[in-house]
Amino acid sequence: MTHDHDLVLRPTEAQTNAALNPPAGRNGGDLVVETLTGLGATTVFGLPGQHALGMFDALRRSTLRYVGLRVENNAGFAADAYGRITGEAAPLLLSTGPGALMSLAALQEAAAASAPVLAIGSQIPAAGLGGGRHGYLHELRDQQASFRDIVKSVHTVRTQSQIPSAIAAAWESALTAPHGPVWVEIPQDVLLAETTLPVVTAMDATPEDIAPRPELTAVAAHLLANAERPAIIAGGGVVRSDASGKLLALAERLDIPVVTTFGGKGAFPWEHPLSLQSWLEDRHTTDFLEDADVLLVVGSGLGELSSNYHTFAPRGRVIQIEADAGKLESNHPALGIHADARLALQALLETAPERRDPTAPERVSAVLGKVRDRIAAQDLGLEQRIVAAVREALPERSPSFWDMTILAYWAWSAFDPKHPNTMHSAQGAGGLGYGFPAALGAAAADPSRPVLAVSGDGGAMYSIAELATAKQYGLDVTWLIVDDGGYGILREYMTGAFGEATGTELARPDFVALAESFGVPATLTSPESLTADLAKALAAPGPSVVVLPALLRMFEPTHL
Structure with a gap:
């Protein structure tokens, strides 16, 4: 009997001829870029180094577009944003x-936010692997151990024939829900050695869907349809799985109010009559x-920021839909449904009868x-006017990327993203320096619309070098830097806790002059002129900087 897959795997005569006569002058690095191309990649981020030169040399023989940043951590943030915007690895x-180690903070953010990043690093020559101390430049006793606590999976290559399969397995892992970063490492000599292996053709690394179990869907649908005061918390999993439309349909079918987490911004229309928006740091x-008799949590682990700093204590029945099995019931007992948010919401739509509640709005x-x-x-x-000014200046479908700064903390609660997958921040892992390099990655992913980055002056200093990247590639990013003379949120925290702040006051450059020295136009603005100055910068092609000197305060959160 002949199976369909037997027919698919049988090479054509042309494929056989090409395989038997591979082009000369290829090395292990060519196998890397050929595999990436075969998997569907079009753009790669990174920064070259001595052991990785085989990969970078191969780029010039490929159709892949290379975007090189100045710091590996920033390259990781750019790749993170590219993954969020495109949904591709x-x-x-x-x-x-x-x-390699310089990328760890960025990969931690990608892991926390479920961004599919395929990190491929070099290694010392294969003879040196195995735990000895051989004295190679850059050598670590166990490099992959540094990544294992952060990434979804680790893949080590020792021979050229292993390269395509290892990268394909990593690609599939990165794109299996929940998305996330993965790590592949390849020895220097394997990358540099000439190869006689055939050119890698199209690869299939399609991840399997995580579908909900029907008996759990049936119980969840029954609970929601018969609830008196149901509510929905929508997290980042709704955005990552492109399930916003399904969420809207379910909420309207059952008349259920929806609040979005900070990572789930845009998962539900901000001005919808059923929208509780994102005011999670608020006791109301x-x-x-807490008063909901049935609470549906979709794509959120109800971590610190999503649970009002672990003060949230639901009294009703909780249903939790989560693609990360480790997050199921990790913070609250629930009917745990291990599934991709899109598939689970579709199943609920098909299962739950209509429910009407005219009092919900x-x-x-x-x-x-x-x-x-x-x-x-x-x-x-002042703070509310600045949030409103940014919203007015930013085109509706332009993405924004926010660093860990007071204006971003305001935006988590108060900013209307207008559309799904348009507002992103570093609130997953909480590292500084995310906003600008991430915006560069988004601009590389979709050059059809301008991108906004928002940083404080402290966080901006992490990313100054990337002004050169923005200029070199002509990336359409406007960078709003709110200059308050230091680490403003830490100043506020320390003053509140100890009466005065230590280590928070910073000398900083003239950001306008500094940006202009990179050939990037810059504007010094004020709260009154922010809307006009920001809109003008966003409308101009290429990179730009807008500097806003302002001392902002956080609203008082209410936990009790």
Whole structure:
């Protein structure tokens, strides 16, 4: 009997001839770039190093576009954003030892945010692997051990024939829900050696879907349809799985209010009558969610930021849909459904009968009114005007990338993203320096619309070198730097906790003059002119910088 897959795997005469007569002058690095091309990659990020030169040399013989950043961690942030925007695995090419280790903070963010990054690093020559101390430049006793705690999977290559399979396995791992970073390492001599292996053709590394178990869907649908006060918390998993449309349909079918986590910004329309928006650091929102008799949590592990700093204590029945099995019921007992958010929401749509609750919009409006009144009582007009100015200046479908800075903390709660997958921040792992390099990755992913990056002056110093990258590649990113003279949020935390701050005050450059020295146009703005200056910068092609000197304050969160 002949099976269909037997027919698919049988090479054609042309394929056989090509395989028997591979072009000369190829090395192990060619097998890397050929595999990436065969998997569908079009763009790679990275930074060359001595052991990785075989890969970088092969790039010039490939159709892959290379975007080189100035610091490996920033290259990782750029790849993270590329993965978030496209939903594709973003290749990140790194060298051994210091170069590899410099990417760890970025890969931690990718892991926390479920961004598919395919990191491929070099290694010392194969003879040196195995734990000895051979004295090679960049050598680590066990390089992959440094990555194993962060990435989804680790793949070590020892021969050229292993390269395509290892990269394909890593690609599949990165794109299996939940998405995430993976690590492949290849010895220097394997990359440099001439190869007689055939050119790698199209590879199939399609991940399997994680579908919900039907008996669990049936119970969840029954609970939601018969609930008196249901509510939904939508996390980043809804955005990553492109399930926003399914979420909207389910919420409207069952008349259920929806709050989005900071990682889930844009998962539900901000101004919808059922939208509780994102005011998670607020006791009024927390009270509403605790009062739900059935709470559906989709694509969130209900971690620190999503649970009002672990003060959230649901009293009703919790249903948790999560693609990361390790997060199921990790913080609260629940009906745990291990599934991709899109497939699970589709199953609920097909299973749950309609439910009508005409009071839901009124209850949502009442909660939002209490939140507004609480914020209004704190004399924070400047901060609210700046959030509104950024929203007014930014085109509706332009993505924004926010560093760990006070304005970003405001944006988590108060910014209307307008569309799914348009607002991104480093709130997963919380490292500084994310905003600008991530925006560069997004601009590389989609050059059809301008991208906004937002940093404080402290976080901006992590990324200054990438102004050269932005200029070199003509990336359409406008970088808003809010200059408050230091690490503003840490200043506020320390002053509140200890009465004064230590280590938070920073000497900083003239950001306008510094940007212009890179050939990047820059503007010094004010709260009054921010909308016009930001809109003008966003409308101009290529990179630009807008500097806003302003001392912002956080709103008082309410946990109790």
